Amino acid sequence: MAVLVTGGAGYIGSHMVWALLDAGEDVVVLDRLSTGFEWAVAPEARLVVGDIGDAELVGSLIEKHSVDAIIHFAGSIVVPESVADPLGYYSNNTCKTRTLLEAAVKGSVRHFIFSSTAAVYGAAGIDPVQETAPLLPESPYGTSKLMSELMLRDAAAAHDFTYTALRYFNVAGADPRGRTGQSTPGATHLIKVASETALGKRASLTVFGDDYPTPDGTCVRDYIHVSDLANVHLLALQRLRAGGGNLVANCGYNHGYSVLEVLDSVRRVFGSDFNVAMGPRRPGDAAAVVADSTLARSELGWKPAHDNLDGIVGDALAWEKALSHRNSRG
Known part of the structure; x- marks a missing residue:
């Protein structure tokens, strides 16, 4: 048996591949490398360069590797x-997920785990949001993911x-x-x-809006370490x-940090200041989105190991430095 990881050359997907391999799983990665990198895929995994919208390819991988x-x-994923491009998002996120689901059903794949998003809730407010909250996405990105969730629900019923979404x-x-x-x-x-x-790779950073109904006027988000995810x-x-x-x-993690709090953490961990500019709000950004993750903890037995903002920032900075070294070597 093998696990097929779509988008496994990307940010979250590449971490998932390592986690699966660490757990002794047989892993096949399908990625068209539009934003991912071949070198990001663990060498023990089998990388196939292709599109999830290619039903024939997906079907052949399911059969060949007993997925x-x-x-x-x-x-x-960019709100x-x-x-600006809603039809592109509905095509890539929703239509291709439908094709992937159809191939999974035809190939008798027993289990499906879907990467969804808090954007399905829209402007949920400052309090932690539960899964039973109204689903009111405010961007095509959030809507495209919600549509995929609904397809998954209906396909599993039939x-x-x-x-798991x-x-x-x-x-x-x-x-x-x-x-x-x-x-x-x-x-x-x-x-x-x-x-x-x-690290000087960008001249400055722009904070998009400082007039939100939050304690310091900037957006509040719940930041989860990618390894915990x-x-x-x-x-x-x-x-x-x-x-x-x-x-x-x-x-x-059931709590959030504002944009300014995150920037303070980066300054603290890095040990130096950097240029920050204030700009207008971006379309589709909610004031605050914080998780109530009680269900994941109770149903899955999940215990976060990296719930510390400075620790998250430290790992991000360490990787950014390593990436600079990789790029300097060509």
Whole structure:
């Protein structure tokens, strides 16, 4: 049996591949390398360069490698970009997920884990949001993920497989062992951008809006370490294989930090200041999004190991320095 990881050459996917291999799993990666990197895939995994929208290719991989589970990360993730290109997001995130699901059903794949997002909730407010909260996405990105969740729910009801949809909050940090991290040029993740700015890779960082209804006026987010997130997926896979039913669960730490608090952490860990500019709000950004992750903890037995902002920032900075060394060697 093998686990098929879509988007396994990307940021979160590459961490997942390492976590699976560390757990003794047989791993196949399908990635078109639009934002991921071949070198980010652990050498013990088998990388196939291709698109999840290629039903014939997906079907052949399922059959060839006896795939019993799919962990689906492939997709587009930038909120403002989705506002500018909604049809592109519905194509890449929703339509191709449908194709992947159809191939999974035809190939008798028993378990499916889906990379969803807190963006399905929209402007949830300052209090931690539960899975039962209204689903009111405010961007095509959030809507594209919600549509995929609904397809997954309906397909599982009609066919013989179980699934887990994990709604991520803000993913940050890097593998503490330095094996992989966020490497995409032009990334928009705050801690990634702040790390690049601190190291001089960017001239300055822009804070998008300081007039939100939050304690310091900047957006509040729940930042989860990418290694903790990979562990949630591993636990979800174990639960499904043990006969667990369908589950939708939040992935976060139950508390948030404002943009300015994150920047203070980067200054503190880095040991120096860097240029920060104030700008207008971005389309689609909610004031505050914080997880209530009680369900993930109770159903999966998840115990976060990296719930510390300075630690998350430290891992991100360490990876950014390592990435600079890699790039300088060509």
